[in-house]
Amino acid sequence: MRRFAELLETLVLTPSRNGKIRLMVDYFRSVNDPERGLALAAITRELDIPSVKPALLRQLVSVRVDEELFRLSYDYVGDLAETIALIWPVKGGEREGRNDVPTLSEVVAELLAASRREGPALVKGWLDRLDPSGRYALIKLVTGGFRIGVSSRLAKQALAEFGEVPIEEIEELWHGLEPPYESLFAWLEGDAEKPESAALAPFRPVMLSHPVEDADFTRLDPADFAGEWKWDGIRVQATVDQGVKRLYSRTGDDISGAFPDLVDALTFEGTVDGELLIARPLADASGIEIGTFSDLQQRLNRKRLTAKMLKDHPAFMRVYDVLFDGREDVRALSFRERRQRLEKRVKQFDPRRFDLSPLVEFPSWESLAAHRAEPPLPMIEGVMIKRWDAPYLAGRPRGEWFKWKRDPFLIDAVLLYAQRGHGKRSGFYSDYTFGVWREEGSARELVPVGKAYFGFTDEELKKIDRYVRNNTIERFGPVRSVRADAEKGLVLEVAFEGVNRSTRHKSGVAMRFPRISRLRWDKPPSEADTLEAVEALITGPAVDA
Amino acid sequence: MASRFEDLLHPRPEGLYCPPGDFYIDPVRPVERALITHGHADHARPGHSHVMATGQTLDIMAIRYGADHARTTQPAEYGEIIDIGDVSVRFHPAGHVLGSAQIAVEWQGMRIVASGDYKPRPDPTCAAFEPVDCDVFITEATFALPVFRHPEAASEIARLLASLRRNPDRAHMIGAYSLGKAQRVIRLLRDAGYSEPIYIHGALEKLCTYYQSEGIDLGELKPATVANGEKGQFAGAVVLGPPSAFGEAWVRRFPDPLISFASGWMSIRQRARQRGVELPLIISDHADWDELIETIERISPQEVWVTHGREEALVRWCAMNDILARPLHMVGYEDEAD
Numbered sequence A: 001m002r003r004f005a006e007l008l009e010t011l012v013l014t015p016s017r018n019g020k021i022r023l024m025v026d027y028f029r030s031v032n033d034p035e036r037g038l039a040l041a042a043i044t045r046e047l048d049i050p051s052v053k054p055a056l057l058r059q060l061v062s063v064r065v066d067e068e069l070f071r072l073s074y075d076y077v078g079d080l081a082e083t084i085a086l087i088w089p090v091k092g093g094e095r096e097g098r099n100d101v102p103t104l105s106e107v108v109a110e111l112l113a114a115s116r117r118e119g120p121a122l123v124k125g126w127l128d129r130l131d132p133s134g135r136y137a138l139i140k141l142v143t144g145g146f147r148i149g150v151s152s153r154l155a156k157q158a159l160a161e162f163g164e165v166p167i168e169e170i171e172e173l174w175h176g177l178e179p180p181y182e183s184l185f186a187w188l189e190g191d192a193e194k195p196e197s198a199a200l201a202p203f204r205p206v207m208l209s210h211p212v213e214d215a216d217f218t219r220l221d222p223a224d225f226a227g228e229w230k231w232d233g234i235r236v237q238a239t240v241d242q243g244v245k246r247l248y249s250r251t252g253d254d255i256s257g258a259f260p261d262l263v264d265a266l267t268f269e270g271t272v273d274g275e276l277l278i279a280r281p282l283a284d285a286s287g288i289e290i291g292t293f294s295d296l297q298q299r300l301n302r303k304r305l306t307a308k309m310l311k312d313h314p315a316f317m318r319v320y321d322v323l324f325d326g327r328e329d330v331r332a333l334s335f336r337e338r339r340q341r342l343e344k345r346v347k348q349f350d351p352r353r354f355d356l357s358p359l360v361e362f363p364s365w366e367s368l369a370a371h372r373a374e375p376p377l378p379m380i381e382g383v384m385i386k387r388w389d390a391p392y393l394a395g396r397p398r399g400e401w402f403k404w405k406r407d408p409f410l411i412d413a414v415l416l417y418a419q420r421g422h423g424k425r426s427g428f429y430s431d432y433t434f435g436v437w438r439e440e441g442s443a444r445e446l447v448p449v450g451k452a453y454f455g456f457t458d459e460e461l462k463k464i465d466r467y468v469r470n471n472t473i474e475r476f477g478p479v480r481s482v483r484a485d486a487e488k489g490l491v492l493e494v495a496f497e498g499v500n501r502s503t504r505h506k507s508g509v510a511m512r513f514p515r516i517s518r519l520r521w522d523k524p525p526s527e528a529d530t531l532e533a534v535e536a537l538i539t540g541p542a543v544d545a
Numbered sequence B: 001m002a003s004r005f006e007d008l009l010h011p012r013p014e015g016l017y018c019p020p021g022d023f024y025i026d027p028v029r030p031v032e033r034a035l036i037t038h039g040h041a042d043h044a045r046p047g048h049s050h051v052m053a054t055g056q057t058l059d060i061m062a063i064r065y066g067a068d069h070a071r072t073t074q075p076a077e078y079g080e081i082i083d084i085g086d087v088s089v090r091f092h093p094a095g096h097v098l099g100s101a102q103i104a105v106e107w108q109g110m111r112i113v114a115s116g117d118y119k120p121r122p123d124p125t126c127a128a129f130e131p132v133d134c135d136v137f138i139t140e141a142t143f144a145l146p147v148f149r150h151p152e153a154a155s156e157i158a159r160l161l162a163s164l165r166r167n168p169d170r171a172h173m174i175g176a177y178s179l180g181k182a183q184r185v186i187r188l189l190r191d192a193g194y195s196e197p198i199y200i201h202g203a204l205e206k207l208c209t210y211y212q213s214e215g216i217d218l219g220e221l222k223p224a225t226v227a228n229g230e231k232g233q234f235a236g237a238v239v240l241g242p243p244s245a246f247g248e249a250w251v252r253r254f255p256d257p258l259i260s261f262a263s264g265w266m267s268i269r270q271r272a273r274q275r276g277v278e279l280p281l282i283i284s285d286h287a288d289w290d291e292l293i294e295t296i297e298r299i300s301p302q303e304v305w306v307t308h309g310r311e312e313a314l315v316r317w318c319a320m321n322d323i324l325a326r327p328l329h330m331v332g333y334e335d336e337a338d
C-alpha cells in the first residue's frame, strides 16, 4: 500500500504525460505480482470491490476527533478524503515507524471476503496502520472516488513501454484479462508466451489515418483510393461474438453501458468499424435524420440515461469497415473486398440504428476538394482517403488511410486575460481568454468568447508572455488582465471547429476546440471580429440547455 | 475577561505591549523600544528607535534592512537576565531559525513567555527550543489544526533525493523561504550525504553566507544564474530560490524544471496541486499540531494566549482540556511563505 500510495500521489502531481508514463513503468518494474496488477486495475477502474460510503468514514472519525476540530479542519482543507487522511489520529503518534503496513493485495482480498457491514471495521484497522498518503489512497480506493488524471489509455501506454510491445497488442488483449493481470506481466517481462485472448467479443485495435499533405496529391494516384466522408461523431467498434455484444471506443474502452439502445440492436455476428452519431427516425418513417454535434454531446454528458434521453437522442452507427464477417477474420483482405462484404452485411442490420457510410466518388483530387468544400451535412468534418488495396492494419500505418479535414473556422479576437501555465510552462502566461466586439447601437465592448492554450510555437509563447507582462492592467492570483480596447490590444487569429449557443458563457456562445492559429501583431484591435459574426457560425442548438 | 497578567503584557495595535517596561515585543509599527524574537520580516521590522534581540537576529536585521534599521541596538545572550525598568527579561532559544528566541518577561512574581515562532524538533541550523516554565504561554498557531502533522524532515529530504535519481535530466527548483528554510534544506541535504554544489538564487546569497560565517556548514554553494549555452549543467541540479521567484522568468531558464516547495503547507496536497508543485516537501519551521499541544501540556501554564494563525482550533483544544486560553487577535503577522 505504501508504494501504491506514493504512486498515486506522484501521478496526481506530475503534469506531463511522459512523466506519468515513466512513473507507472517504474512502478511495474519495481513492484511484484499481484500488487502491481491490482494497482493497474485501480488506475484503470477495473477493480471491482465493495465500496464504503464516505458518511461511514466520517462516523469513524467522529469517534476519535472532536466534531468542532474536524469541522475547522475540513473547512480549511476542503476535501473530505484528504481531511480524514490527514486528521486520523494514531495511538502512539505518527512518528513511530510502522512496519506492518497492509499491502494492496491484502486490502483487496479482505474487502472481497468481507460483508458490507464488516467493511468499515476493516477500513478502521487499516487507517491505523497507514501514514497520511496511504490513508488517502485507501479512502479513495474504498469510496471509489479515483480521479488521478490517468486514462486507461495512458496506463496501457505505460504497459506497452514497460514490455516494449506496440500498444495495439495490449488493447487487443485487454478485455480478456482480469486483475491482477499476472499472465500479462509475465508476457511483458519475457517470462511467458503472450496470453491467449480468451474472452468473447474482444476489442480489435483500430486502423488510424494520417493527415494528408500537399505532396501526397502529386505522389498519389486518385484511382488507387476510395473517398468517404469524415464524420464528426465518435469512432466506435461494434462486435458480436457468439451472442456477446460489445461497443468499444477507438482506444478499447468498453462503452456498451452508455449506449444500450445501440447495443440491443446488434443482431449480426462479427465486428464492424464506424462512427457513432445521433439519428432520429423521420416523421413519415421513410428514413432517419442525423443529429448535430451538440445532440451527441448532450447524450454523452448525461451520467444517467433516462427513457426520454434514449427516445430523443437515439444512438446510431454509420459503418464504414468490417473486421470480422461472421466468425471470419477479414482484416487481411483489401479494403475493396471488405467494402463489398460490408455492403452485403449492412442490408441485414436494423436500418433505424445502422447504415452504410456512402463512398464519395472522385475522378481527380480537384473533384474531391470540391466535395470537401461543400459537405452535405454539418456533421461532416472533411473527407477520408483510403487505399483500395489496404488491409485493415492496427495503429497508424503510413500511406494507407488519409484524413483531409475541412478548413477550420477562423475569427480575429482580442486577448483579454492570461493565466500562468503548469509544469514546463509554469513560468509563462500560456492560457488565454479572448473576446470579440459586442455592438449595441454605437457602444462597443469586448466580451470573452473562449479560451485557448495551444496552437502557438515556443517562440510565439515567449512573445505573448512578454506582451502580457508589459500590458497587465490588473492581477488576480495566477491571472492577469491585459489591456484591450479599440486602440491597444493583441489580436489573435483563433481557429475552431464549430460554435454552439451556450447559456453558461456571458457571450452566449461556446466554441469547439479553439486554438490560436496566428498572432496578428499587425492588426488593430478595433478591427477584430464582432459577436454577431461569431453567432452567424452557429450550427446547432444550445449545448447546455 | 481581563486578568492581572494583562498588567504585564497586552496587545495594542502596534504589537504586544509591556507597560511596566515600556516596550513592545515584535511590533508591527515603528516604536521607541522593541524586543524582537526573530528575523522574519513580519516580526522584525525596520524603523524602531531601540531594538533588543539576540546578536544573530540583530545581524540578520542589519543584512536585510541595513545597519541603520534602528537608532541603537542591544544584543541579548540566551539565558542572560536583563532588567528593563522593574521588569526583567530573558531570551531563550525558540528553535525556529538562526537567532530565534522566546522572550520571558518577569514582574512582580509573574512570568509570561512570548514564544514568537517556534518548533520543538531538532534543527541543525539553530539552537534547540527550550520549554520555559511560566504563568502565561503566548503561542503562535500557524499550523494549529489536527491535519498538520509534519513528517520527519529527513524523510522528506529522502524523497527529494529519490526524485533526483528518477529525474536526472531535470533541474529541481525548490522554493524555500530565504531566512531559515533555505539554509535548513541545504544543511539537511548535506546531512543526507548530498555533496554536489547547490545552486542558490541571488536573494538567498547574503543569508547563506551569514549562516556559514556562524559556523553552519552548507557545503559548496553556487549562484543559480544560467549563462548562455550552459543550461545543460543544471540537469539534475538542486536549485533553491525564494517562493516569489517562481512566478517569474527565472524558472524557465532551467532545463525541464521540476517545481518543488519546502513548506508545512505542502501537507495539503490540493494546495500543492493548485500551485503547480510537482514535488511537495513538508518541511516546516513551525510547530505542528502535536507539537503545539505537547508544548502546552509540558509547560502547563495557567493561561495560554494565542497570537496568529488558526487560533480557533487551538483555543478549542485548550477548552476541551480545561486550560484557560484566548486568542489575542493580533494583526500584521502573516502566514509567512513557510
Ligand SMILES: [Zn+2]
Pocket: B038, B040, B043, B096, B117, B336
Ligand atoms: Zn518566523
